[in-house]
Amino acid sequence: MTTVTAARYYGPKDVRIEDIAQQECGPLQVRVKIAFCGVCGSDLHEYLGGPILTPQFGHAHPHTGLRLPVTLGHEMSGTVVEVGSAVTTVAVGQQCAVNPSVDDRHHGLEQCRPCSLGKPNLCKRWACYGLSALGGGLSDEIVVHSASIVPVPSSIPLSVSALCEPLAVACHMIRVSEFQPGDSVLILGAGPIGLAILLLLKVQGVGQVFVSEISPLRSEKAKHFGADAVINPAQKVQGNDRDVVVGFVHGQTDGGVDITFDATGIQATLDTAIAATRAGGTIFNVAIHDKPLQIDPNAFTLMEKKYMGGLCYTSEDFATVVEALASGKLRAEEMITAIVPLSDVIGGAFEELISNKDRHIKILVRPQ
Ligand SMILES: [Zn+2]
Missing domain, CATH: 3.40.50.720 (NAD(P)-binding Rossmann-like Domain)
Structure with a gap:
């Protein structure tokens, strides 16, 4: 059995680094080898006082059916290493960020009213990779719907690409x-x-x-x-x-x-x-x-x-951010205040952000 290493959330102050079975890559899905993943305020809220956005104890998430424990991390960048048989929009080798927002497209359902109005961030069945949908960025890899892939030119470092999500907000x-x-x-x-x-x-x-x-x-x-x-x-x-x-x-x-x-x-x-x-x-x-x-x-x-x-973002916001980064006008790399290995995510990222909040803007985690 092929396994991947992931930081999984069991409950407040209970995040464990574990080896888990590799996920299948379905026909419409894409496998991304994670390069970097940022830790954000909502991860800290889960860590300190969850479950909030993660599935509740003893219950499946209403829109994804996911149960605890869940792999955390939703600010990720990486490289596409496998594409499903029906995927035509993304190719292996593409560098990318991931738009972690999950909506009716991901569920394979007819669009709800907000989705049909171009606001999938307000989907009635909204969920998020790294919190309430299967797979997260604090892991060696993630399998996501092809619609979640945000292509990023190779001129932008993968560390900076992991900032696309907070910048899209x-x-x-x-x-x-x-x-x-x-x-x-x-x-x-x-x-x-x-x-x-x-x-x-x-x-x-x-x-x-x-x-x-x-x-x-x-x-x-x-x-x-x-x-x-x-x-x-x-x-x-x-x-x-x-x-x-x-x-x-x-x-x-x-x-x-x-x-x-x-x-x-x-x-x-x-x-x-x-x-x-x-x-x-x-x-x-x-x-x-x-x-x-x-x-x-x-x-x-x-x-x-x-x-x-305002809440989250749509693919338009990711596109605007990638364009600004590619133009060289958006000097976002200075937001990165530390990079730590996945094995040190608890001490080096979660506890560090709690104890020394002022010193950091964004801590990135690097799996290996
Ligand atoms: Zn919807």
Whole structure:
């Protein structure tokens, strides 16, 4: 029996490196030898307090039938090593990223309404490789539907190709926000997604771009990635209770920024976002909230502001990211702060991201 090594999730703080049977490559499927796989916030949420997106204890996932344990990892790059008999779109040897989103195409079902509207990221039967569909990137290889393959030119290093997924998230948020070149933008939080949004906005011709961030290390990164100013929201001006970020933004713009991306997701950042965005502007939520927040609808009615959110990406977003990387304009390699072997994924990636969050943007895992 041929086996592959994989990091499998059994429950909170229980991820095991195991040798498991190699998966068959079906007629519409493609086998990818994994080069790199990033570890992200949702993996950490599973690790610390799951199962959340992974199948629940004792239950099969409603759309894929998958049960625990599951192989983790959904930010992967690699090389195609086998294609199914009915695959015509991908050839062996192709370097690629994987769009891990699973929708009706993967299930072989008729498209639901969101899928038919070109929004497979909102599919009624949505699942994700590395969380709720069979196979993940924290493994020697993965077998995916041919529609999941994102071809990447060999001029882009495979390490950088593993960043396509988090960059596609950022790309999707910017696209859905209806950002236009020249728009002024405020980003609340310089974590991995906030920084990815900043990098992509610079490529797409943002006007003034400000970042709000408390951590000195992350603030440095935001400056390095091209923010016009990084404001520490914890800094108080003496004798003035006004939000320092809102005060700064209003001093630099005519009535606020065109778009604010909230990549933090607490009451304080929501309040800042609403106050720092101009009349008719957009407050765009990219954070996942642990609990509901308070909102005054008058803030939207009286100033015609919009509040929006976005989820994941579609193949268009991956294509935009690959094009930007290939053009050399998107200098994403600086997002990689460590590369560790699969055997060290727990200490070197999960625990490291928990203990030294500030020091990292993206840790990549390299199977071998
Ligand atoms: Zn669907």
